[in-house]
Each structure stands twice: as structure tokens, then as C-alpha cells.
Amino acid sequence: MRYGMVIDLKRCIGCYGCQISCKMENATPPGILYARVSKEEIGEFPNVRRASIPMLCMHCASPPCQEVCPSGATSQRPDGIVEIDDKKCVGCRYCMMACPYGARYYHAKVRSYFPGQGLTPYEEWGYRNHPTGVVEKCDFCQDRLAAGQEPACAASCPSHARFFGDLEDPFSEVAMLVRDRGGYQLHSQLGTDPSVYYLPS
Amino acid sequence: MPLLVDPFDKLTEDLKSTFRPQREWVDKRGLLLVTAHFLSGAGAGTWLFAWLLGLNWGLAIGWVLVAGGAVAHLLFLGKPLRFWRIVRMPQTSWISRGLLSISLFLLTALLYLLPGYFPGLPWNGDSGLGQALLVISLIATAGIFVYKGFVYAVAKAIPFWNTPLLPPLYIAYGLRGGLAVLFVASAIQGRAMDLESAKALELWMVLSTAILLLFYMGVMAGAGVTTAESIRHLVRGPASLPFYLGAVAVGLIIPVAFGIVSYFSPLTPGAMSAVALASLVGDFYIKYCVARAGIYLPVTVRFPARAH
Amino acid sequence: METAVRFYGYFRDIVNEGRAQFNLPVGANLADLIQALTERYGDRVRERLLRGDGSLQSGVRIAVGGKVVDSLDHKIEDGGREVDVFVMHEVAGGAEVEIKEDVWIDTTCALCYSCCAIRVHRVNGVVIKIEGNPDCPSTNGRICPKGLSGIMMLYDPNRINTPLKRTNPEKGRGIDPKWVPISWDEALDIVTEKLRKVRQEDPRKLLAIGSVTNLSLYRQLLSFAMAFGTPNSWNSGAGTHCGAGEHIMAAMVHHAWAWNPDADHCKYFLNFGTPAGFGAHYANVAMTQRMADARVKGMKHVVIDPWMGMAAEKADEWVPIRPGTDTALVLGMINLLINEYGLYDAESLKHHTNAPYLIGPDGCYVRDEKGTVQVWDAGEGRAKAYDDPSVQDFALEGSYTLGDTACQPAFMLHKEKVKTYTPERVSSKTTVPPQTITRLAREFGEAACIGSTITLEGKTLPYRPVVVGYFKGSQGHRHAALAAMAAELLREVVGASAVPGATLGTHARSLGNPETGIPHWGPKVGPDGLMVLDTFAWPVASYNPYPPRPARKPETVTLIECVPLPGSTSFPPLVMADPEKYGLDYKIEVVLNACSNFPMTTADPDLVSRAFKDLYIINYGLFPDESSELADLLLPDACYLERLDTDTDWMCSGPPTGAWAYHLRQPVVQPLHQRRQFESVTLELAERLDMRQDLYMVLNMMHHLEGEYALDPERQYTWEEVVDRRYKAWYGAKYGVDWFRENSILTWPKKVEEVYWRPFMPVRVPIYFEFFPRVGQEVEKIKQETGIPFDTGDFQPLPDWKPCRSHESTNPDFDLFAIYFRAPFHAFTYTGNNPMLDEISKMDPYNFRININTQTAAGKGIRDGDWVMVESEATGKSVRGQAKLAQGLHPEVIAVAGSGGHWAKGLPVATQEGKGVNFEWLLPLTFEDTDTVSFNQDLCVKVKIYKEASQP
């Protein structure tokens, strides 16, 4: 069992829906984006291409973040999910230096989305799960998985560009997509072996 | 139109740039970490040279500096009260190793020093236990020298750091810093004579670190788009002021110039400590600049797979 | 006795202040203090402080007089009435919050008119999550970024929460109105008095302003205005920007308000700048996933757009074009298809359009003595009535003489006319290379598979897997109607309309739920065999471009009666500035605006402000936004998460294929604070103004409430009763509000006869707009009589490319065109204050920036991130922003996102320097820049751009 996500760049329209979906699911504080979309422009007029690359924690099979974590707060579950125990994290941010995918965010202090206007009831609700002084990241929506649901970003994507499943099961949708459509990992040369694959646009 | 304060820091701006700088280890409270690395490196160097040169007064300075570094390190943590957790993973984490070294050093070095101040204790510096403590403290010193470079060097995400050149550079800076601390301290205490023999060494180290630094930067400039961007950050970008003023002018040119002068006429102790002070400042700035120039590997299609 | 309380840590974040004074009775203890805190700051603070059993939460420290205490009985006096309350961030109290309520409520999004079905999670009264409703066959439970983030609008502390009255008589942009809160009673008294006065004097003095974002609200606003007796209602920027030309054509050609691609079968999408399926346009979420399927299945997608926008980013080919020249390209392609390649669908043209109708030298149909339009039967070699079943072969070409009249089939005129659009000439207008034009024309013509068929559900239908996309981008120009006409002809020439694979009018035809047979609508045969519109099929009743109503002299500030075709208008600010000039014998005195931010969405905001300055303006809205700056009274509406709505099914909110899906918009929380839903308040106003009978009559007509569901003026209804009746009238007795509350979605599959209705219906659509010149003459007469500078030159039966004002500009300083585009994460101006969408806007490379081609910028010494000014030649106004250098942009163009540039102080997130620019400052509001046929505004202007002398 190894959970993985496949993001089909042919389907993705770069709408940032996953970014907000994740935000609303996890009530992440301002500036903390477990899921985000990065935009690129390549070429010169008129031979130009633009690309949107949705990013999240790659749940690397060999996670450099875990390797450097001095406290043992970052660990990997048997199903491949790399998680942070916010009760153990000391906030040294070493993992942020090691993660090649910009997946980790340090939560310095409680901030309102409406600065100087207090927290909305929604944010207040959300802050229960966001202690300060520690590093946070995507956990593949493990609570949703436990409840038998897809991760929020995959479930909401208006383009159905995100697929989730077991990479080790050769007949799973994700494994087949990777195989049939030439799925690739980002920065595979680093030996991190991400569990998030991309399909070419 | 009213200009309101942007509620967010640079993060969103950073995220849209191809070359995203690391900020956590250098901006705001991140300065504590740079300071920690600077103090612990210089402190360990001080301890080493004080021992080598037989300057007992210098040992205590070394200990205090390392302790200061440790405190700065703890203050940097998001959860300082959980500091004890930071040494839990020495198998894999250089921070664990480093803080174990620091803790070991602080403990053994303190025990080694204590009899000098409290003569009634059951051991002294020359006793078997004292010597054992000294040896352990020296080994720990080595750990302190080495770990900092490796902390940076294993960061796969930041090519400017992710190089075997960084540990030697940090070791060299640590050593040079240690000696420099002794020079400055000796000048303050009026005990310049103690260090007469080390003058040449200090000047030689100033030169050799300069060469090492240039070599490192030269290699990095050609090591890929990201490292080239890091160099640009230092040479023409947002970090150029601290780089030129702190690291180059104060940290390199002044000491090297003095070194060249000393070739023709021996330096006075005052001048020597000025050189040392300059090299210390430079030492701090180098650490600062290396941290500032830490730029993440872009996660882009423009640089697919072989980004660095 | 006064007690000073200081707040620390998380508590301070919650209550948003550091200290506060409380007046506690003598002998009060900690429990009393907590009670007082709860009263002031709401239940949430109690939850943070106390566990369910009443003991203090862990992580909470309360010190009285500097001593930490843990007993609630502790007397406040003992500490000198100084209390410190500290809640640790880590715990934030919440981990131990007792879950008293945990529900999901199904409802409908309204952040744009795609009306996606959503489900909303509410815990302990707090809305914590919005998701797509997985039971909805349109969206399959998927949802866009705007829809996801709606919670931030519900709880935005900047919302209007009570009625507010202006106290500063001075009005204008940037001037603080000095609002003071008043009670609803007082507010309604004021409204009643104002409205009663104008209704008695002259009801036309009321202007109702609304917009199409929320159709339930808009229908109610229009109904109220009609019942009130004013013909003056205006949907502001909407309609004059959207695609006024397109909507006229959609009504006449597609029996629909708008189109979408047949994503199930399309193989080639020739897209003139529409994000249909790429984050905007209609049925956004539903189309996005279907178009993604089409891409994966190999559909080729060519996007013609000056800007590499959402669609072009996903295209196989991007063809940058000079703004406002698409019509030339379209006609050039038609020329190649007909005259060079012979790639056109003669069968479709013969049987489903008026292409074979014979046209005389006067440009009119040739009719027999009974007045029936004639065609030429090539089989028998003689003229016949167009509907004569014996016609063997409708002639499309040739010249004939009937009696003394020389005539030609309409198609022939078309064929001749497009000959002037040679690839070279088109290229010189559009900047698209001639080779590209010829290649695209051939690719498109071949992809159309003319002559081939497909069998669906046992029915054999023409298979034309090509879609032509166009909407406000390519038609949003000075000659909008002709642009739309040309694009429609490109579809018709290859027979690619309302058949599998082609462009589909959305919800053109409904045969009803098999269980009930309703709702039922569809194309009808009208005069000369051409299609007429079923009122049911249009978002708001009473629009019909064909047969056209007569043109009339100005009666309203909208001038809409002067021209028979437009459905909306941008003229009110112009006319209101000088009503006498337009022959109006009254002046607008009171404005009721609900749901439009018109000063930011209509051209020339200064002109708009001037025109509205001296009126009494009632703004029934959500935010103290730019329109509120002009208002005298603000009334707090319920937002979509707090509303019960009649219309959650825009006629084009769903995808054209698949299944019908109807649902309800219901409150997921009762309106917070003192917000009240507009519709209920208008029902109350009708009582106060003694206009119940009028209003009910109009509502019955607007909502098609007939028989037992008709509102009876003898009784008074609540809004919920009205909604319930509307639902039952539309879907059957069983399907009232309660049914939808329980079952959420009413769905049944679409039939091929509904989706691909063309082959099944005996109606024809125009490719030759024979009646246009007659309409033009009527308008010309009005122009002569009133002096209104309408341009009647475009009332022609066949399209032409004509230049915009921007093409004729001769001032070399103004060397660039400016255009704007939609972002997938904003809707109009109304999401600007949503901080999560704002966060995206800041991350997005283009959204808040003034985008300029990299090479063009280099020539002007502009670097990425420089602060620049953009000055409009037409208005002389400038906007300021940061430049973004982009390769994906035509070198003659600068492009900005449509949603930025707020200036209202009441929107602190949106109103910040550098957060985009408001395009309207660059657009002039004049007759010269408005298409007379459709009232569409020209959305391209000539500008100059320069770097600011001092850069911050």
C-alpha cells in the first residue's frame, strides 16, 4: 500500500481550486498553502507556452525532510504518508531547507485573514488545529482517507485533474495513469521518489 | 487610493518567483540561527586555539561563546521548551548531531574548567578525569566545526548549500574565527604577547579562507541555474550590500590588505586585533550571506528534472 | 463597578482587542465575568474558556489582580477589579469543544451564475466547509475556487450588517459618507416615504438597478419595478459588456441565452477567446470537466485571442490576434470554405436556415402574392414557397428571375460578399499570417466531417464535431452584432449547430420531466418559417428579438425602447445627465440598487458618479462597496448562504448535454446580524405601499405561476410561500421547497431531441438577417426625430468587418490596445474583498498586474515590476499599476484582469494600491463607442503606457 496522487496537466486548467480547497478543508492560516499552484511561461512570442503546476507535499518515499528532522516529529506511515506530529515538532525549520518541493510552512503566529479585524468564526474554528511555532504541511487529508473520502483537493478539482489511490496496486487508476500516460515525478534526480506523479500536458 | 499595509509577508510574492529564496533561516528570528552558528563556530575555534596555544583565559571565552550560540539556537526554535527533543535523531539529522556535540562540549568543557574557579573540586585539569574531559571536549569541538557545514550541505532543496565545499568552508571560518576571538580578547586584556606566535597563522588563515570562498563562489556560479541565481543574489541582487560591505570589504579586503602590509612591516598588536575584529565581522557576514543566498531549486517545467 | 479586563494570546485574537471595561455588580465572581464576556463577544468565547462541564479549559489562565485563579467562584473584588485572561494558542480551547451540532445542508452557489449545487458543513452554528454536491450530475460534486471560499464572504467583517444612513451630505468618490446605524423600522419608514412620494408623483422617477449574478434577486427587483410602475430598470455593466450581440444571435439561432460546446463529441474547437470550459463563461464547473475529457480524448483546441488567457494556456495552438478584428478573420475563413475549398454543409443550409430564400434587388425576400417567401426548386426548375413540401432541391446558388424580379438565394449573396475577405487582406487587419488563415480554415472545414452522421439512442443525426466559440472577447466591440452574426455564420456554413459535436445552445429545449411533463419549452416556428423564442427559455421574461417589436421614441433613461434588439443598455448615466436632451419629461429621483456595483462595472466611473450624485440612492447590498459610496441608505441583504431563492437554475447554468438538474438555494445559517433578504423586504414594502395586487400580478407572470399556484392578492404570502409555489409550478405539485430540502436534486436524463434539436424541428434560423435593414430604418427615423446619435449603419442583413474607434486612432502616442480578461478565481468585482481569493491574486503572475508584451516593454524601457501609468486616449483618464512582462500577449496590446482596482474604503482587503486596475476608467461611455444594434460596448481602447518617473 502506497498512497499516491496523479495530477493530469492536460486536464488541469490552473484555476487554483486545489489551493483553496485544501485551505478550506484544513483552515490553514494566511500564507500557509499545503496545496498551491505555480505558473510558468516558456518560449518567446508567438511561440509561447504557459503551464500551471499544482504543488503539494509529494509524500516522498525517501523523504529528505524526515532525514533531517532532529526531533522525530516528521515520520512516514506504512502507507507512505509523511506526517508531522505537531506535539513533537520543535520548530527548527530544518525540514523546510531540505524539502525540494516547497511543501512545508512555518506557522509563526496567529493571523487573521482580515488583518486588524479579528478572526472570523470559521478561522477560529480552524485554529484549533494550528498551533504556532511548528511546521505544517499536507498530510494527504488523512482524516478524510480514514472516513473513506478522497483528499479534498482531488474531490473538488473542477477539471477532475487529480487522481488518488494506491500506487502499488498495478490496477489502480493512479498506477494505470502513470503507466499509460507517461507519468513523471518532479526532481526525480534527487532520489526522493515522490508519490505524486504528473501527466504531461 | 489609500495604501494599506499588506497583511502578508513576502511569502506570496516569493511563491510566484521562479527562484524562491529561503527566509526562515535568515530573516527576522532566523538571524538568531545565523548568530548561533557564528557563535558556536567561533567559540569552538577559540577553545581549540586556546588549548593549542596554552591560553587558559581563552578557554573560558570559548565556552561562553558556544553557550551563547546554544542559547541563540534554542531561542530560534519555534518551541524552545521542547529543546530536549532536538537531539533525538542523531542517526540521520545533522542538527541532532550538532546539538549533541554542543551539549557534550558545554558539559565536558564546563567540568574541565570548573576546578580552575572552584579549586576544591575532586578533579583538576591535569588529573586523569580532567584530561579525559578535555579530550572529549576537543572531540565535541570537532563535531561543532563539522556539523554546521553539513547542516547546510545536506539540504537537497538548496543547491547553493548542497555541496561538499561548504563543510570545509565552515570549518575554515570557524578556525579563523576562533583565533580572531583570541586576538581581540588579548588586545582588550592587554596580553597581546601571548599571541605573537599565532600572528602568521591568523594572517595565513585570512588568506586561505578568502581563497576558499572565492573558489566556492566560482564553482557555484557555474554549477547550474539555481546556484548562479544564488551568486547573483550576492553579487548583484538583494544580498549584495551585506555581501560587499560585510563579507568582502570588512571580512576579506581589510584583513588581506593588512596581511600584505605585514609582509613588509610587522603589524602592531592593535592592528592585529583590528584585523581579527574585521575577520570576525566578516565571519558573521559570510554565514549570513550564505544563508541569504539559499535559493530553492525551482519546481518548474522550464527546468524539468535536471534543474541543477 | 468598573472592571478592567486584559486579553492575551489567542483570546486577544478572538475578540480583537487588548483590553476592555466591564461593569460588573458588586460581589461578582469569575463566572459572572465570563457571562459578561459571552454577552459582549458571543458564545464562541465561552467555548474557548469553559469545558462542557463548566470548568476552565486547559490552556486557559485567568488571573485576578495578578494571581492565577482556577475557581469560578473567585470574587473579582479580591483582585482589585483587574483581570487578565490568557488563552494559549496551542489549545485554542477548541480541542475540547463539545460538538452540539454537525450538519450538512444542500444548497446552491451564487458566486457566479453557474449556480453549482453545493453542500455546506455547519458545526455548532459555524459554517466550516463548502463542497460540491456529488449527487449533481452537472458538476459531479466538483466546485471552483470562488465557490469553495464563500465562507469568507459570509463572515467578512466588512459586510453591511444593519441598515445604515448617510450623515455626510457631501457625496463622491473617496468621501466618507459617515454612516450611522439605524433600525429596520426607521429604514423602512424612510424607504416607504421616498417611494410613496415618487409613486404618487410619477413612478418613472424610480430607477431600479440590478445585475444578473443572482437571478432570483434580479427577477424580484424587476418585478418590483414593474409593479411599482417604473419602466426604468437597468442591469448596469452586465449585458453591455457580457455579449449583447451574442445573446441576440443566441436567441435567434440557438433558442438559448448562450452556447456551450458539445464536449462529448467535439473534435475541433475553434475558439475566439472564450474560457468556455476553462474557468469562466457559463456552467463553469460542469464544462471544465467535460472539456478536460474532450482534451484527453484528443480534441484539437485552437484559441484566437490577443492574450494567452485561461483557454489559450490549454490550447494546442494559440493564434494571437489584434483586438477587434476577429470578424475579418471569420469572414476570411468563410470565404475560403465556400469559395476555395467547397467545404460547406449544403444540406443543413437548405433545410435548417434561410439560405435558400430568394432575395430581391431591394435586399428583401421575394414573396408570392400571398406573401409567402419563395425559394428556387432546382429539381423542378421553378420557384416555390419555402414551406412547400414538394421542393426537391433548394437552390443555394444561381440567379433567377421571378416575374420582373431578379433574385438570388440568400446564400449566393453571402458567397459573393465574403469574396473580398482574402487571406492577405484579412491578415493585414488581424496580424494573423495568411498561411495560418488558410491552414485553420482547411483544418476546421475538414474536421467538420460534413455529410457524416452519428447514431445516438437509435437516432441518426448529422455529426459535425467542430465548435466555434465566441463571446465578449471577440464580439465585445463597436460592431458587436455583426461580429456575432459572422461567427454564427461560420457555425452555420458547416452545419455545426445543435447537432452532435457542434455548438449547442444551452437548454434550448426541454420536453419536461418524464414523470410530470414539465417544465416544457422549445423553439417555435414564427413568421417566414424562422424561429421565435419561447418566453420560458429566457432568463427574464419579455425579450424577443424576432419578430422585432417596433422602435419607439425615448421613454426611459435606458433608451432600450428606441432599438428593438438589445436586451440591456449602458445609457442611463448618459441620459440621466441630461434627460431633456433625450426628450424625457421627467428626471430620475430615487434609485433602488440591489446587486450591482455599477460605478465599477460601467464605463467611465466619473460620468457615472456625476449622473448619480444628486439622487436619493437606496443600496440594498452586501458590502459598503463603490456603489455604496454614492448611496444615501444602505440595507443589509442576506448573501447566498443565507438566502432562499426562486431561481437557482439560470437557463444556461448547466452543461448542454447529460442530465437536467434542479436544486434549491436555502439558508445554511439564518441571516446573521440584522441582514434581511431583499425579496422578503420587497414583499413587505409592497404592503406598505399598497401595491400588493400589482406585485403579485407581476410575480405570477415573471415566475409563470398559474392556476392553483398563482398568488392571490386577497391574501398575503411570505417569501417562502412564493418560492414554494414557484417550485411547484415549475416541477409539479410534489416538488415544493420541502421536497428539495429533503431530496436536494431533481434530475432526469436529457433526450437527444432536446440537446440536438435542430434535425427534429421544422424551424429555420437566419443566415440572412432580412429584417435588420427595416429595423435600421425605424431607428434612423427616431434618430432624425430626437437627434440621438445612433449609428444605423450596422443594420445590414449580412456581416462585414468594420473598425473600432481604436483602429482609427491616429495619435501615435497612443500606440497600444487595452483589453481585459476574466480570472477563474474572481467573479466580477464582488469577490475582491475575499482574502483567500486575494491571496491567489497575489500569487498569480498576471492578475494584479498590467500585462505587457516583453519586447514591447523593452522598447519602452519598462521592466518587470515597474510602476506604470496607462492613459486612455478616449477618456484621458489613467490607471496606475505594476507592469508584468509576458510573452503570451500580442505586442500591440496590454491586458488586465477584470476584477481589480477597487477604491471603496469599506473593502480593506480589495482596496490597496497595486491590486489590479479598474478597466472602466479607460472606457468611454458614448454613443460612438456603443454598437447601436445590440447596445454592446466597445471593450478595446487605445492607450499609452509609460513608466512612472519615481519608482517606489
Ligand SMILES: Nc1nc2c(c(=O)[nH]1)N[C@H]1C(S)=C(S)[C@@H](COP(=O)(O)OP(=O)(O)OC[C@H]3O[C@@H](n4cnc5c(=O)[nH]c(N)nc54)[C@H](O)[C@@H]3O)O[C@H]1N2
Ligand atoms: N470565473 C469567472 N467566470 C465568469 C465570470 C467571472 O467574473 N468570473 N463572469 C461571467 C460573465 S458575467 C461573463 S459575461 C462571462 C464572460 O466570459 P468571457 O466572454 O469568456 O469573458 P472574458 O474572460 O472577460 O474574455 C474572454 C477573452 O477575450 C479576450 N479578448 C479581448 N479582446 C478580444 C478580441 O478582440 N478578440 C479576441 N478573439 N479575444 C479578445 C480576452 O483576452 C479574454 O481572454 O464569464 C462568466 N463567467
Ligand SMILES: Nc1nc2c(c(=O)[nH]1)N[C@H]1C(S)=C(S)[C@@H](COP(=O)(O)OP(=O)(O)OC[C@H]3O[C@@H](n4cnc5c(=O)[nH]c(N)nc54)[C@H](O)[C@@H]3O)O[C@H]1N2
Ligand atoms: N472593470 C470591469 N468591468 C466590468 C467587467 C469586468 O470584468 N471588469 N465585467 C462586465 C460584465 S461581463 C458584467 S456581467 C458586469 C457585472 O457587473 P455587476 O453586476 O455590477 O457585478 P459586480 O461588480 O460583481 O457587482 C455585484 C454586486 O452585487 C453584490 N451582491 C452579490 N450577491 C448579492 C446578493 O445576494 N444580494 C445583494 N443585494 N447584492 C449582492 C456584490 O456585493 C456586488 O456589489 O460588469 C461588466 N463590467
Ligand code: SF4
Ligand atoms: S483545482 Fe484542478 S484544475 Fe484547478 S489548478 Fe488545481 S489541479 Fe488544476
Ligand code: SF4
Ligand atoms: S515533498 Fe517535501 S515535505 Fe513532502 S515528503 Fe517530500 S521532502 Fe518531505
Ligand code: SF4
Ligand atoms: S521544524 Fe519540526 S518537523 Fe521540521 S525538522 Fe524541525 S522538528 Fe522536524
Ligand code: SF4
Ligand atoms: S491532500 Fe489534503 S492536505 Fe494535501 S494538498 Fe490536498 S487537500 Fe491539502
Ligand code: SF4
Ligand atoms: S462556478 Fe460559479 S456557481 Fe459554480 S462554484 Fe464557482 S462561483 Fe459558484
Ligand SMILES: [Mo]
Ligand atoms: Mo457578464
